[in-house]
Amino acid sequence: MPKPGAEMALNRNPQSAEARAMERARDLPNTRTATDVDSLRRSFLDHLQFSQGKDEHTATALDRYLALAYGVRDRLMRHWIQTQQAYYLHDAKRVYYLSLEFLMGKALENNLINLGLYDGAREALAGIGVDLSDLFTEEPDAGLGNGGLGRLAACYLDSMATLALPAYGYGIRYEFGIFDQEIRDGWQVERPEEWLRFGNPWEVARPEYEVPVAFYGRTEAYHDEQGRYRVRWVDARHVLGTPYDTPIAGYRNGTVNTLRLWRARASTEFDLADFNRGDYLAAVEEKNLSENISKVLYPNDVTVMGKELRLQQQYFFVACSIHDIVNRHLKMHEGFEGFADKVALQLNDTHPAIAVAELMRVLVDEHGFEWDDAWETCRAVFGYTNHTLLPEALERWAVDLFGRVLPRHLEIILEVNRRFLAGLRDRGVDPAAMARMSLIEEGPVRQVRMANLAVVGSHSVNGVAALHTELLRSDLFKDFDALWPERFNNKTNGVTPRRWMLQANPELARMITEVLGPGWETDLDQLRRLEPLAGDAAFRRRFREVKRQNKELLAAVVQRENGITLDVDSIFDVQVKRIHEYKRQLLDVLHVVAQYLRIKADPSYQPVPRTYLFGGKAAPGYAMAKWHIKLVNAVAEVVNHDLDVRGRIAVVFLKNYRVSLAERIFPAADLSEQISTAGKEASGTGNMKFALNGALTIGTLDGANVEIREEVGAENFFLFGLTVEQVKELRRRGYDPWEYYRQNRELKGVVDAIAGGTFSPGQPRLFQPIVDSLLNGGDPYLCLADFASYVRCQEEVSQAYLDPERWTRMAILNVARMGKFSSDRSIREYAEQIWNVQPVKLE
Template structure:
């Protein structure tokens, strides 16, 4: 071991050598075709240990991916150095979900080497597209929340915002969905079966995480309270870093995902005594934390594991953030000036209590100062209007798993309530609603309230959503702190959802308005005059037809049916949930089928109805809806009487890579949630960006999409938020709608009698019961007639191809507002106060 001074000198020489190496022209990571070809060959031989005779397609995929990653590494390191040299304020995005999908094609496009790599492989007789198919989807999320986080990472890097994403490296992501006899069956999604080309394990940066145990209270030499967490069970959090490339710049940001490891890999005493199971028990219990995305929390064990997951990734992330800050700064006086932590929904809300624990217990800050730092650091994004979706933990469970944090929550709550009482800013009922503890037969910790109280900013994700947050869900908090509440309408990255997913349309757009729209989606407005250009309309239709043909090929292989390319491709793909009302859509399809059978003269425009989405494993009604879609499809598609006029398919295992094929092909976008239930939606934005016309209610971001694209280019139907409230207040009786609407009665009777379940006449009684005797909570029957009428307007419009194409082009042209670049710019300037930091080559 050299003495300290010599070690410092050695490190300096090493730094100089690395700097000289970085300054040299680096042929190894050049971007031309020859360099990429050599890089591929090198990685096939030296990284995969294969030659042209033994290499599999998977080997070749990894060789391409490693060649691309090499070209990201220099920028990645340079990005971090730039942030340190600038002492930049950084954004830390905490999300329990990141639905990343596949990375290779996105990285090729963002680095600007897609065409060169394709040429390099073509010279070797290889097809890049075939190798892209080898990559598994990184499905570390359930739906829109996780995909939004992925889009935000793309935009943060593209806008050169110093940022880190933090989440969990689930060994098994969102389950693979199989359909057996029409029923959803969940299979493990082994995205890491062959490893990941993109992650870098950081075994030297593990973080200890504590659970259970008890707290011991004492005082220090100055008489200040000291708390020690004793007899805890310990787990290690090991980080895996994933590079996130910006488009057309030098920025490569970081997504850091945490894997749980046992603090002690093996109990040798048990092992030597022959108790092999006990020897590895601690390892198994610890590593379960990062094993599976969101366990089914219907059981007590499931709830406990979910709470462990949330604290695990929050504890690791806060530790990392604090350590990074202290490398450059002494103390915490400027912490909010250098750190912005955004909580993506309530899942990371325990971060408020964790930062307080770290500041007070580990660094000795006075409570009031620590709380001031927390408030200046945290922002909270709410993603739901449904009270039942706001996370709550029983005080018993919370205190058993996290004893110190329960004490902190109680103290935060006491000080908050005392302060509001003293200032006379709320009455007792309001205080009860705002309390962090919900009183009742089972006392519960309200995580959303903790997030609101501990943040300086609370935002909704669509204009309507934010207004409803202020008016209803968080009315009391808004009355107390109106300045904290703001709106940040969601967005999607145009790189993934147009440039990558719809390359033919992207090329056509760039040819007529230039490529600037890729990083400035507002430039899509320049397409508006092209809606009146007959040549461009024809080109637009040709691209859409090619995309329909590509999707039809997938349906033919997966579902065994042939879709009519001249039919309307009517699509509803999203997580299966009653409030999203897939049930409304399939009931209308069933009704259309019955009408075709009954009225021989009825001749609607041919339509192909495509559904897709996963139901949570414990969500029984969502699974019934999937079964109903499949059963209607079986009856409809086998009936020669309606062949060529109507087709139905459920697209199995909906995921990011499948979505990239669906959105470009869709012509009708079904966004039909009950008004007041959808916070925003992002699928609605992806459809519009690819030229599908929306059938939708005034819910979530639909409201703003309609404002942007024009009411004449949007098919509106259904009750408004106010009408929904009035209907419920007046006493909604679904039987009344059943009796007075012939189509409703006919389709529900058909479900009950077994028309769509031959041989099992009572199969769909649970669905019918939920509507008629279960109160129809999402007003499917109340909106049914309006929905059917709206679909007639859709059909009428589609019969005018030029008129329809004009509407579709205007949807694309006016979708620029819904770029995640715009959303992130608003977060950065209005919440985080984080300017861009340009990375220079």
């Protein structure tokens, strides 16, 4: 029989009076967490008074938001406890999803939807003169992620709970998440994002599960009582990790899973001796150094100190999580026999790859495992998801830095590598392949290759789109694929329809439910039943009305935040995503400039009116990405104030792109820009959200675009650009961007306008860095090579939009054929094909 876990909400000793009382309480009608309108209203008023200490005269909008949030949390708590008890009673195999990013966004509306309380809460508040939608604006975004990686993790948590899988997310409770973005004189300026300023009603601190984490120090060898060689880590500096738990509700199924985020604090708050001597700064130095670890998402790692802090972050959350996972297992089982039958660990990209070495350390150093047994256990529990094809994004750490911060882990990695390379020699692998597969990259600066560690230490390696996985196998990890072809598999990304349709696009969701009935929210393949309605004129008309309403909602946001009035009759041509050269926001801007110059040269030219909407954040240390933001804003400044083009084109940079803003953008978009250089984007998830909400895609055959086009039909997708094979061939022949510049008069005019100061009056050479990157820097992402094809394709877009009935049919078919891209499908594949974990449905 399994032993009861320390995290159980009650003592299972049958003699315990507390246990008997709790059992009786569960059998009684639960008025505290009842879900009728009167109970919801009573709960809100109670929390306003007893949790916030306010009445109707003193309560602020923030107080009202918090009061409702605490009332919703009360209802989550009951399900949360029942869910965890069910996992213990079933002795279920559990999934642990390790991710340095969780871009959760706002929780209140999502929880109301998933718990089935949205309509009741709205009615309860309306009865006392409070508008529910006003409270949503008071909640800050939980921006604990940088982009697609973190948002994918959030979607996956939603799906794991909706599928009733015993699953936990593990990450860092950053005090400051992704920065708030301001635009000053067209430039990005970063401000701290204080999402915890007024507290977080959704989290529960668990200081009783605090974990000590070691850094620095040294190792020393010894022999244990049986004479076996062992190593201990000594003279280390310790930091404490405190867990904060957030409930993750499944969609109307009673399951509530856990996201556990770790906060760092000093093992000693301050040195009293230093304090008494009057050295106040020294007294709290240890506290400040320790707490920096969970202070900010992704410190700028251009400096050595920034790199060191980032390595500390990665090890900190991994060490805390592995300790927690092992501890939970040992509370249920005697020893580690069958550990892999009860534990599945998924590494979300290379950031948590140090978990392989950490679990080895725990098993060998702390639990006395023999090396081979420990390695077999590690390989059995770990799965690795790769999210990038960019070599520079595959993390490497200088051996010297790594060994100074984590001396024991460097020893373990070197020993793993020694044994791995010896095995390759025995198999006759050639030295060049061995050098590529080694966990250590030899060079002027020796580096630890974290992606190779993740591949070697996992039983499963997956890409996140069919094309991405194919390129992993044929290029990035081709040597590993030759060695272990059975280890590689594809799990195309997905998005949750609860957040990205029910919450973001309630009118479209309501319209779909009216014709399909309920159930599609958890079985997105049912959207296929909409296909015949693409031929129904009344349905198309209503679909257009919903799209227009969504455009008006976004226009109101843009007016409030940017002070710009949008033409809702124009094409909303949207590119929102992290600013990166390979995503080619620059190509989009080149097309805008081309349109502007064409109108200026030919006043009779009347293009289909367009509003070009850009949004996204550049990493603080990414200079070229910041130049691209500046260029977008400079073009917008000129275009939007030029009377010659007014009413024909407009350009807006949507500042501070975030989840809650994305929820307004995706439903409003007409055209989705997915224009990365072929072979560079792993998958994308924004492409899925746009199409699911009725936007048409203009894109290259890159990432999940390939599968989206296959699903929605080539005739409902605007394709342009070089393919992966053509890109390789062009590079093989030798790509000369000057050739494209000289041969294409329109392209030359665009580049010359940017270079000559058309968009930087008074500073004609302001954008020379961008021009140089295109012409003299080799145009690394082939913007000039794809320009002509892109412009032609945009003409096709305009022609299609001139026929609203055709455009609407295409949009409806996009919605109807996006069932594959539900995160429920993705997670079901992970569960069945990688984790071997079964649902635990509550009775």
